Amino acid sequence: MADITMEPKQSEAVDLVLEQPEEETFIKDIENSAGGEITTDNPDNSQRENNTSHNKNDNTVPEDNGVSNNETISHTFQRVQRTSSARTKNTLSCKSAKFSRMLLSHGGADTESQNELMKNILITQFDNYNLEYDSDDDTEDNVFSVTDSDRVEYPDEDDADYDTDLEMDIDKWLDDEKRHIGSDLTGEKRYIASCEVAGVVPASYFVRHIQENDVCMRFHGLGPQGVRAMCVPLKMNSKIEKLDLEGNDIEEDGCVCLSDMLRENIYITKLVLSNNRIGNDGVITLCDILKRNDAVTTLDISGNELSDASAVQISEMLQKNATIKHLLLSHNQFEEKAAECFNEALSVNEALESLDLSWNRFRTRGAVCIAEGVQENYGLRCLNLCMNGFGLDGACCMGKALKVNRTLQELDMCFNRIPDKGIEEIAIGLQTNDVLKSLKIGSNQFGGDSALFLLKSIDKNDSSALNYLELLNVEVTEEFMDLKKMLEAERQLKILHGGLVCDDTYNIPTSWRLDDAVESWMSKNPMSILKKYIMESGYRLIDFFKDFDKDGNMYITKDELTKGLETANINITGTQIQELVQQLDKDKNGKIDFAELIEGDKEYREMQRKILKQKIEEHK
Numbered sequence: 001m002a003d004i005t006m007e008p009k010q011s012e013a014v015d016l017v018l019e020q021p022e023e024e025t026f027i028k029d030i031e032n033s034a035g036g037e038i039t040t041d042n043p044d045n046s047q048r049e050n051n052t053s054h055n056k057n058d059n060t061v062p063e064d065n066g067v068s069n070n071e072t073i074s075h076t077f078q079r080v081q082r083t084s085s086a087r088t089k090n091t092l093s094c095k096s097a098k099f100s101r102m103l104l105s106h107g108g109a110d111t112e113s114q115n116e117l118m119k120n121i122l123i124t125q126f127d128n129y130n131l132e133y134d135s136d137d138d139t140e141d142n143v144f145s146v147t148d149s150d151r152v153e154y155p156d157e158d159d160a161d162y163d164t165d166l167e168m169d170i171d172k173w174l175d176d177e178k179r180h181i182g183s184d185l186t187g188e189k190r191y192i193a194s195c196e197v198a199g200v201v202p203a204s205y206f207v208r209h210i211q212e213n214d215v216c217m218r219f220h221g222l223g224p225q226g227v228r229a230m231c232v233p234l235k236m237n238s239k240i241e242k243l244d245l246e247g248n249d250i251e252e253d254g255c256v257c258l259s260d261m262l263r264e265n266i267y268i269t270k271l272v273l274s275n276n277r278i279g280n281d282g283v284i285t286l287c288d289i290l291k292r293n294d295a296v297t298t299l300d301i302s303g304n305e306l307s308d309a310s311a312v313q314i315s316e317m318l319q320k321n322a323t324i325k326h327l328l329l330s331h332n333q334f335e336e337k338a339a340e341c342f343n344e345a346l347s348v349n350e351a352l353e354s355l356d357l358s359w360n361r362f363r364t365r366g367a368v369c370i371a372e373g374v375q376e377n378y379g380l381r382c383l384n385l386c387m388n389g390f391g392l393d394g395a396c397c398m399g400k401a402l403k404v405n406r407t408l409q410e411l412d413m414c415f416n417r418i419p420d421k422g423i424e425e426i427a428i429g430l431q432t433n434d435v436l437k438s439l440k441i442g443s444n445q446f447g448g449d450s451a452l453f454l455l456k457s458i459d460k461n462d463s464s465a466l467n468y469l470e471l472l473n474v475e476v477t478e479e480f481m482d483l484k485k486m487l488e489a490e491r492q493l494k495i496l497h498g499g500l501v502c503d504d505t506y507n508i509p510t511s512w513r514l515d516d517a518v519e520s521w522m523s524k525n526p527m528s529i530l531k532k533y534i535m536e537s538g539y540r541l542i543d544f545f546k547d548f549d550k551d552g553n554m555y556i557t558k559d560e561l562t563k564g565l566e567t568a569n570i571n572i573t574g575t576q577i578q579e580l581v582q583q584l585d586k587d588k589n590g591k592i593d594f595a596e597l598i599e600g601d602k603e604y605r606e607m608q609r610k611i612l613k614q615k616i617e618e619h620k
Contacts, residue, residue: 187233194232198225219247227254231261244272255282259289270298280310287317303331311338318345328356339366346373354382367394375401382410395422402429410438418444427457434463442472471497526580555591
């Protein structure tokens with residue numbers, strides 16, 4: 001039997017009255033309704049009051065056994081009970097506080113009156129309890145005992161009217177949220193919750209396809225925050241294997257989030273991040289993760305404004321990663337230093353099967369480095385080098401690589417300013433190559449004769465595996481067409497070209513031709529010799545300038561020009577070199593900068609047009 005001790009002290013009562021003023025108002029209503037002393041409609045209580053009435057002093061409230069008063073008191077106590085239930089959950093400590101306030105309101109009552117008053121109130125509030133009251137001693141410490149087995153939980157019917165945030169069980173609520181998220185097997189709830197945190201609108205496409213193998217979200221406008229939200233469910237996702245996020249402007253922050261996601265996700269094998277403005281820093285973070293990732297086999301980071309600053313990390317990643325088989329790096333800003341890094345990677349990596357380096361800025365020296373890397377590589381099968389300014393030197397090195405390489409099956413070298421001599425070097429390499437199946441070399445600076453020489457080289461190689469040759473924008477001769485028909489019939493070789501050369505193209509009217517004196521002067525002009533070399537090499541003026549500027553100080557001295565022309569085996573005399581320097585050196589400081597080279601080229605072309613126009617007018 002549990003004992004509850006009541007100590008109705010004045011100090012405690014005063015504090016409790018201040019804390020709960022509403023209950024004091026209810027107590028006063030009870031006293032007014034009862035006419036003084038508090039009683040209940042319980043017959044046993046009335047009997048107890050009659051037996052003890054002769055012991056009460058003058059301060060005792062007169063007894064009133066009226067039915068109406070008892071009913072009023074009962075209803076009033078029910079109001080108190082409901083209010084106390086909502087605020088204090090019927091705890092005995094709060095009941096004791098109520099008793100103390102009531103006793104205080106009857107100040108001056110003797111001990112026996114106080115005990116009797118407390119009995120009546122307790123019986124009224126706990127009428128279903130077995131209450132034992134020990135009144136043997138007349139001290140202030142009287143004990144009321146309520147058995148645990150007799151306790152009855154009363155439903156709090158009006159609790160809903162008094163619910164507040166202070167009554168919320170925060171721990172239970174958090175546990176429910178964790179269970180709610182933990183039961184999210186698809187990741188949809190995680191994604192929506194992370195979108196709310198990031199402040200972005202959830203992508204309905206991602207929610208619908210989150211359990212599919214291939215998720216293609218090109219140009220969805222996700223941005224860095226949208227990708228950050230996606231990475232939360234992707235860490236635990238085991239369904240998605242191909243993720244295409246092309247054109248979403250995820251920038252560096254989005255790439256960092258994806259890199260962090262790849263630490264835990266071991267199911268994504270194809271990752272497309274092209275045209276996202278990732279930048280060098282974002283790719284450096286990604287490469288650092290891919291050094292230890294053995295799941296991703298295809299990576300596309302084309303069109304992300306990458307330069308030589310990130311080429312070192314890409315090269316190191318390729319040297320350590322043995323799972324990436326397809327790498328796309330096109331439409332970036334890689335130059336000569338990046339080509340040197342890729343040379344090292346190609347010399348070591350044997351797992352890479354396809355590499356796209358098109359639309360970069362390697363040019364002559366960089367092209368030589370790439371070609372040398374291909375020469376040492378033994379795993380690459382597909383290589384795209386379109387639009388890189390290979391020129392003559394790059395084409396010659398690639399011809400040497402084709403003699404040695406025994407794995408490369410597809411090669412694209414379109415739009416590389418390759419002249420006739422460069423095509424001849426590639427053709428020589430094809431005479432011994434028995435692996436290459438597809439060659440795209442159109443839109444370069446060579447004519448029908450070089451195209452015929454290329455086709456004859458393929459014909460000489462009986463073990464050639466070539467089945468596709470693309471020579472778009474290259475006009476061919478009648479002899480080429482005859483050989484083409486024969487090879488297509490015998491070897492099933494498909495050849496595309498720019499059409500048959502028209503004979504009238506070369507039949508310039510005699511009246512339009514320059515006389516022998518003018519042609520002789522043009523051929524001896526040192527600028528004409530230089531322009532012919534640039535055209536045959538497939539150079540632009542900027543490429544020529546960089547090749548001759550050995551020390552990189554953006555000036556070409558007379559000594560550098562002389563050594564460069566001798567190295568290129570250009571037939572030019574010392575007098576002509578001196579004359580060329582005088583023509584180009586406008587400020588007479590003994591050096592030629594790029595602006596002076598451009599100005600000299602402009603003057604030469606204007607002179608050509610002027611002479612041709614004059615000769616045409618003379619023969620009209």
